[in-house]
Amino acid sequence: MKRKVISMLLIASMAAALAVGCGGKEESGDAAGGTAGDTAGEENQGNEEQGGGSITFMAPDWAIPTDDQLKAFTDETGIEVVVNEVGWDDIRDKLVTAAAGGQAVADVVEVDWSWVGEFYAADWLEPLEVSDEVKEDMPTLETFTKEGNVLAIPYANDYRLSYYNTKQYEDAGISSEPQTWDEVYQNCKTLKEKGVCDYPFALPLNAEEKTSTYLMWLAYTMNGVVFNDDGTLNKDSVLAALKYEENLIKDELVDPADKTSSGMDAYKRILSGSANFLTGPTSFVSKSTNEEDCSVIGEITPILVPGKDAKATVTMALPEALGVTKFSENKDEAKKFIEWYTSADMQEKLNETNTAIPTRNSVLKKLIDDGKIQNAGAMMEEAELIASPFPGGIPAYYSEMSNSIYNAINKMALGEMTADEAYAEMEAKVAELAAE
Amino acid sequence: MPSLRQNNMKKKILPYLLLTPMILIMGVLVFYPVIATFSYSLKKWKLTAPNDIRVVGLRNYAAILKSDSFWYSFRNTLFILAVVVVLTTVLGFLVSVFLNIDVKWSGILLAVAILPWALPPYVNGILWKFVFSSGYGFMNKLCIGLGLVSRPVEWLSSRWSLLVVVSLVVTWRSIPFMALVCLAGRQSIPEGLYEAARIDGGNRRTIFRRITLPLMLPFLGIGITSTSVTAINVFDEIIALSGYSDLGKNLLVESYLTTFSFLDFGKGSAVTYLVMLFAGILGVFYLRNLNREVEY
Numbered sequence: 001m002k003r004k005v006i007s008m009l010l011i012a013s014m015a016a017a018l019a020v021g022c023g024g025k026e027e028s029g030d031a032a033g034g035t036a037g038d039t040a041g042e043e044n045q046g047n048e049e050q051g052g053g054s055i056t057f058m059a060p061d062w063a064i065p066t067d068d069q070l071k072a073f074t075d076e077t078g079i080e081v082v083v084n085e086v087g088w089d090d091i092r093d094k095l096v097t098a099a100a101g102g103q104a105v106a107d108v109v110e111v112d113w114s115w116v117g118e119f120y121a122a123d124w125l126e127p128l129e130v131s132d133e134v135k136e137d138m139p140t141l142e143t144f145t146k147e148g149n150v151l152a153i154p155y156a157n158d159y160r161l162s163y164y165n166t167k168q169y170e171d172a173g174i175s176s177e178p179q180t181w182d183e184v185y186q187n188c189k190t191l192k193e194k195g196v197c198d199y200p201f202a203l204p205l206n207a208e209e210k211t212s213t214y215l216m217w218l219a220y221t222m223n224g225v226v227f228n229d230d231g232t233l234n235k236d237s238v239l240a241a242l243k244y245e246e247n248l249i250k251d252e253l254v255d256p257a258d259k260t261s262s263g264m265d266a267y268k269r270i271l272s273g274s275a276n277f278l279t280g281p282t283s284f285v286s287k288s289t290n291e292e293d294c295s296v297i298g299e300i301t302p303i304l305v306p307g308k309d310a311k312a313t314v315t316m317a318l319p320e321a322l323g324v325t326k327f328s329e330n331k332d333e334a335k336k337f338i339e340w341y342t343s344a345d346m347q348e349k350l351n352e353t354n355t356a357i358p359t360r361n362s363v364l365k366k367l368i369d370d371g372k373i374q375n376a377g378a379m380m381e382e383a384e385l386i387a388s389p390f391p392g393g394i395p396a397y398y399s400e401m402s403n404s405i406y407n408a409i410n411k412m413a414l415g416e417m418t419a420d421e422a423y424a425e426m427e428a429k430v431a432e433l434a435a436e
Numbered sequence: 437m438p439s440l441r442q443n444n445m446k447k448k449i450l451p452y453l454l455l456t457p458m459i460l461i462m463g464v465l466v467f468y469p470v471i472a473t474f475s476y477s478l479k480k481w482k483l484t485a486p487n488d489i490r491v492v493g494l495r496n497y498a499a500i501l502k503s504d505s506f507w508y509s510f511r512n513t514l515f516i517l518a519v520v521v522v523l524t525t526v527l528g529f530l531v532s533v534f535l536n537i538d539v540k541w542s543g544i545l546l547a548v549a550i551l552p553w554a555l556p557p558y559v560n561g562i563l564w565k566f567v568f569s570s571g572y573g574f575m576n577k578l579c580i581g582l583g584l585v586s587r588p589v590e591w592l593s594s595r596w597s598l599l600v601v602v603s604l605v606v607t608w609r610s611i612p613f614m615a616l617v618c619l620a621g622r623q624s625i626p627e628g629l630y631e632a633a634r635i636d637g638g639n640r641r642t643i644f645r646r647i648t649l650p651l652m653l654p655f656l657g658i659g660i661t662s663t664s665v666t667a668i669n670v671f672d673e674i675i676a677l678s679g680y681s682d683l684g685k686n687l688l689v690e691s692y693l694t695t696f697s698f699l700d701f702g703k704g705s706a707v708t709y710l711v712m713l714f715a716g717i718l719g720v721f722y723l724r725n726l727n728r729e730v731e732y
Contacts, residue, residue: 093696100483100701118699121484207681257571260592260678396484400698407682414593414683 052078055333058095058106060088063155063320065341066353073340079333088112095325099124104327107334111152111323113143114209114398119323121396125151126324126331128338137360139386140319146393152323153342154359155350159317160217160305161382162279163270163288165197167299172196181222181244181306184277188253191276199255200276201248202269205413210263211406213318215241216389217279221305221312226389231434232427239423246412246419259413268293270300279305281318282357282379289375302377304385314387319359397433404429470712476705483699496706506707508682509690512599513668513714516686519603520610520667525660527607528614535619553612561676564605568592568677592677598684605673610666614659621655622648661722668715687711 052074065073070081084106086094091110098105099122111119119125127149135141140159144152164177169187172194178184188200204210215238219226222244223237248254255274258266269275271287271294278284287293288300304311322341324334340346347358351367358364361383368376395401405426412422480492500506535546552560567574568591576588592598625648633643671688678684680693691711695704 096483096696096699118484122486122699206679207683208679255571256588256590256593257569260570260590262679397698403680403693403697410681410683 052080053330053333054080054082055108055328055330055337056082056084056106057108057337058084058086058091059108059110059322060091061085062354062356063110063322064354065346065350069346069349069353073337077333077336077340079336081337095124099325099327102327104325104329107324107328107330108322108337109325111144111321113140113154113318113320114394114402116144116146116151117394117396117398120146120149120151120393124326126326126328126335127151128153128324128335134360137362139361139383140317140359142388143317143319143394144321144323152321153338154319154321155342155347155356156320157317157357157359157364157383158281158283158319159383159386160221160279160315161282161285161377161379162277162303162305163284163300164278164303165270165273165276165296165299166301167296168196168200168273168276177301177303178277178306179310180308181218184306185244185248185253188248188277189251192251192253197274197276199253199258199269199274201253202266202275202278202280203245203248203254203258204263204266205245205249205254205259205410206262206266207406207410208263209402209406210266211409212402213316214263214279215245215405215409217305217316218244220314220316220389221279222308224312224314227391229391231392231395232431233423235423235427238426239419242409242412242419242423245409249413259410271295273299283355285357285373285376285379286355300375302375302379302382304378304382313385314389315382315385316389317386395434397436401430401433473705473708476701477703477709479702481700481702481705483701492702496703497710500703500706500710505682506687506690509685509687512595512684513686513688515596515599516603516606516670517664517667519600520606521660521663523603523607524610524614524663525656528611528659528663529618529656531611531615532618532622535615536622549615550612552609555609557609557670557672558676560605560609561673564601564608564673565592565677568601595683598678602670602674602677602684603667605677606667606670609673610663614663617655617659617662618652621652624655625651657722657725661719664718664722665715668711668718687714 064083064085070083074080088110092112092115095105095109111125128151130141130150130153138154140154140157141150144150144154162178168191169175169177172187172191174187174190178187184201188197191197191200204214216226219234219237219241222241223234225234225237228234255266255269258269266275267278267280267284270278270280270284273296284300285302288302289297291297294300305315306312322338324331324338328334341350342359344360344363347356347360347363348367350356351358351363351372357373358367361380364373364383365380367373368380373379408417408422408426411417411425412419417425477496478491478493479489480495481489531549535542535549539545555563566572570576570588570590570593573588573591575591576585579585579589580587590597591601629647629651630643633647638646668686669688670686671692674684674686674689680689680697685693687707688711691704691707694700694707698704
């Protein structure tokens, strides 16, 4: 009898567990899958009773507002924000997996500039409304606009700025900052010959995204063009940039470790003085004044990016933005959150708490004028030169194209290919993708 | 009192009842995904073209089998597989011989030997990247210190040296499992057999060849099958050591890139299916050849 009772209890508990495990959730307010979604769903129910609702927000650590900031938003709107902090690399995978199954991984998600084309083609982002005034003030918004639709609003401004170590220039007897890419090259040779810096040029060459984007902005700032109108590569411009990189490698002006270390490690060489020149993220403005990051404080100056015959008239931006997923069931609340998050007031606060570079030029100017961004150099001037090298916006095949570009560059860096061969390989792939 | 017929009925049904939960779990978590993936692999299904999803038959397979990228990844996979299986089997077996010696610290030694197995694969990769880094790596410091080389070697910069490093890293992680399986196999052999062999005049080599090896073959079969699956499914270590570079990519990286980076679920599913078939064929081959009944 006892055994029968135990058996029955076990069967009943297994059946209950199965029913709970397979059971669906029908409450409104969240379509997200996985743990985050379930939690959000429960939160939603509670908040809807209060009248404000709840949203889920998936972003990397640097985009997460402080608890006080989030509380202020909730107090103002009644909308509770359930934060799901996820590594930048994982966000796209999670979003893709959920979206393929028609689910929203979160209501508000991080949108990198390079994902816009494919997300637009896949119809995963909800168009957002933006006033003309904001459009005017936010040049990087163009990157997130496809066929007139604003798909995400940029919150972190990352555009390309050049940096050089002034003390090393003085030690090598070089008197003025470089104006052209040829000058940069010659100065690097001088620095090496005089034994001031062994590998003066910081250049990512590993097979990763930063290697592709470096080639793009090098070609863009050197020749003003990267892609033809049909999406294929502009041979003259890209090949010239590739040959420039090839010469830097051949003359050993680039650290051999840059071929296999991460792109960020290659950039960071300038912070230790092992590199002299970098064209890289705007975040290096603050890094160059931070004792924890930089061992050559006071020696690095941000300057306008060099060009072919004089300073470049354009620069490329690689901003990060927030968007609303198409499958979200809290679109209005999510849009309110993005509007709040990217407001001028919040951009100023996020610069203070998260060191985010504002995407609104008016805020950026204010922070520089107020001395809140130190050692800004040509930062503000460069921000006004932001333009997109993609004639039709970021293409839907960007990932595949970038993969082909960085692999070809990496092979060239490892001596498996010449610049011409690397160009031929990437050109064939890009042409094939553009034709598709 | 239940009748004889009722009892027989109960006996017939009970095994099926007991198997039902496992069949359900396997059905949902294994068979359904296997069937679903196969159906995806027969479709043109690119997420960036949501309005153009259609059945294309075996065209995805044909395109993959014609692509240089697939065969390049396949060769890399075969290389890693061969090196990992050979090294893991030999070294795992040797480690098990040492672990079988009964000393005071056997338990601690066993725990230490298992440690690499417990390490997450990505952490394992990062750890070894520090060792083989061309700039600040321990291996270069060691080689330069010993006067073997004058300049740092770029271990991760050429295809074959990178694959050797990947294989060594995976071997390091796989040895503990192989050693444990071999140890279990070795300890299951009755001591009486060895005594009898010694009385019959068998020397160490004969005893190993005639008793230890044949009786351990089924265990080696399990170890080799598991190691092979591990070697085919290497992903984290490759990403940690060389990122998504073409240089060291294997079939799994190819599958990941196609599916999640290029958003081509049709072709990605086909690559996944080919990897699964490859692993399956290998598993059947091992088990048929190594898991034989032994008579003694």
